[in-house]
Amino acid sequence: MGDLAQQQAPVVQPPAPEVTTGAASTQGGRGNGAAQDALLAGGAAAPNYDQREFDRICLTISNKYTQLLLERAAGVEELRQDAGVEDAPPAWQSIAIAVGMIALSAASAGIGTVVAGAIVATTTKIAAQAATEMVKVATEEALKTGLTAAIGGAAGPATNVKDSFFRGQSDALRNASAKTQDAFTLRGSKALETSADPIGAATNLLNALEAGRTASKGKQRLETLGSWCNFLARAESGTDRQGTEHEGTALGGQMGDTSGKGVLGVRIEATSPSRPVTIVGAEIEGLNETLRGQIASQSIGSLHMSVNIVGLVNPAGWLEWFFNSRSDDGRLRFGMNESGTLWNDSSYGANRWLHSKSSGGQPQIWGEDGPSKQDLDAMSMQAARQIIDREIKPKTLTQLGVELGG
Numbered sequence: 001m002g003d004l005a006q007q008q009a010p011v012v013q014p015p016a017p018e019v020t021t022g023a024a025s026t027q028g029g030r031g032n033g034a035a036q037d038a039l040l041a042g043g044a045a046a047p048n049y050d051q052r053e054f055d056r057i058c059l060t061i062s063n064k065y066t067q068l069l070l071e072r073a074a075g076v077e078e079l080r081q082d083a084g085v086e087d088a089p090p091a092w093q094s095i096a097i098a099v100g101m102i103a104l105s106a107a108s109a110g111i112g113t114v115v116a117g118a119i120v121a122t123t124t125k126i127a128a129q130a131a132t133e134m135v136k137v138a139t140e141e142a143l144k145t146g147l148t149a150a151i152g153g154a155a156g157p158a159t160n161v162k163d164s165f166f167r168g169q170s171d172a173l174r175n176a177s178a179k180t181q182d183a184f185t186l187r188g189s190k191a192l193e194t195s196a197d198p199i200g201a202a203t204n205l206l207n208a209l210e211a212g213r214t215a216s217k218g219k220q221r222l223e224t225l226g227s228w229c230n231f232l233a234r235a236e237s238g239t240d241r242q243g244t245e246h247e248g249t250a251l252g253g254q255m256g257d258t259s260g261k262g263v264l265g266v267r268i269e270a271t272s273p274s275r276p277v278t279i280v281g282a283e284i285e286g287l288n289e290t291l292r293g294q295i296a297s298q299s300i301g302s303l304h305m306s307v308n309i310v311g312l313v314n315p316a317g318w319l320e321w322f323f324n325s326r327s328d329d330g331r332l333r334f335g336m337n338e339s340g341t342l343w344n345d346s347s348y349g350a351n352r353w354l355h356s357k358s359s360g361g362q363p364q365i366w367g368e369d370g371p372s373k374q375d376l377d378a379m380s381m382q383a384a385r386q387i388i389d390r391e392i393k394p395k396t397l398t399q400l401g402v403e404l405g406g
Contacts (some may be wrong), residue, residue: 079224229286236260251336255343266310268310299394357386
């Protein structure tokens with residue numbers, strides 16, 4: 001999908017004006033001279049523009065908000081059709097609401113970024129504030145309420161869990177569509193009308209929303225795919241730090257095992273701690289071939305899902321004596337859940353390798369003259385996070401030629 005924020009907006013032309021508005025739309029939104037200056041300074045003067053043309057553009061904007069959110073609902077529905085049917089886990093509604101709300105909010109923030117980036121320089125500050133207000137309304141006033149009502153009231157037969165999970169997000173988006181359209185009609189259009197160049201500002205906002213619409217389905221599908229993976233992972237492994245801002249999948253019992261549902265298991269090879277690790281294999285349980293293919297084509301970090309890492313250290317020359325003398329397998333076993341919480345259960349020798357990696361590849365002294373155990377543990381975690389964030393998450397399995405198994 002690439003960076004959605006970089007998509008170019010197709011230019012949407014407003015209806016032909018019936019009254020010429022002079023240079024208002026061509027001089028940075030600063031037409032109408034002294035009257036507009038007085039308005040911006042708090043005076044009573046109103047800008048001179050074609051009210052009927054402005055009303056038509058605002059009606060199109062209102063419709064565009066609906067189109068944008070329905071495109072997101074379509075992304076959820078298409079993913080539902082592609083997903084496999086799973087058995088109902090205990091308390092599946094609460095898990096579905098938690099991970100679904102994250103997916104809806106993340107997509108709202110992403111689409112808001114696209115819209116904001118597409119508003120050209122001539123758009124006034126008031127118009128930009130109006131666009132931001134609409135994203136806020138859609139996120140805060142409608143999505144959570146709609147999702148809770150849709151999923152919380154759903155029946156729980158095993159065959160209906162998948163449909164209920166995705167239907168809840170689609171229902172929330174349709175509810176948000178109505179709320180956002182009403183909010184623009186009652187408040188957003190008024191904000192545009194008070195700008196120095198209402199027609200120019202409205203046209204720019206309309207074009208920006210079209211950019212958001214073209215990006216919205218793919219963005220929502222990607223975020224919902226991540227939420228479906230996290231749903232499967234939490235259903236199987238439980239939830240860590242429930243009720244806090246760091247709530248996520250409880251990966252602690254999976255270190256060294258890459259077969260957990262909804263968790264991306266990655267096999268790596270590691271040589272010198274000063275060199276990046278190499279991804280040599282990957283698997284994820286609970287998804288069909290279609291969804292595995294989409295995950296493989298995305299950068300691993302873009303999916304906001306749990307990652308479980310296993311690998312064998314092939315030590316550099318200065319470590320060979322250590323591995324031989326300790327008969328240590330040098331096995332790396334660490335992981336990170338979707339909220340960024342880390343676990344590490346690497347072997348003694350692999351932890352020595354992690355300590356060295358955290359210091360740029362230099363060996364670390366242990367014992368009375370070396371760091372404390374607490375510091376050594378922190379160094380291991382620092383290196384594990386570095387490997388995941390810098391050497392694994394930016395990669396796509398497809399580009400690496402690594403097949404994602406199930």
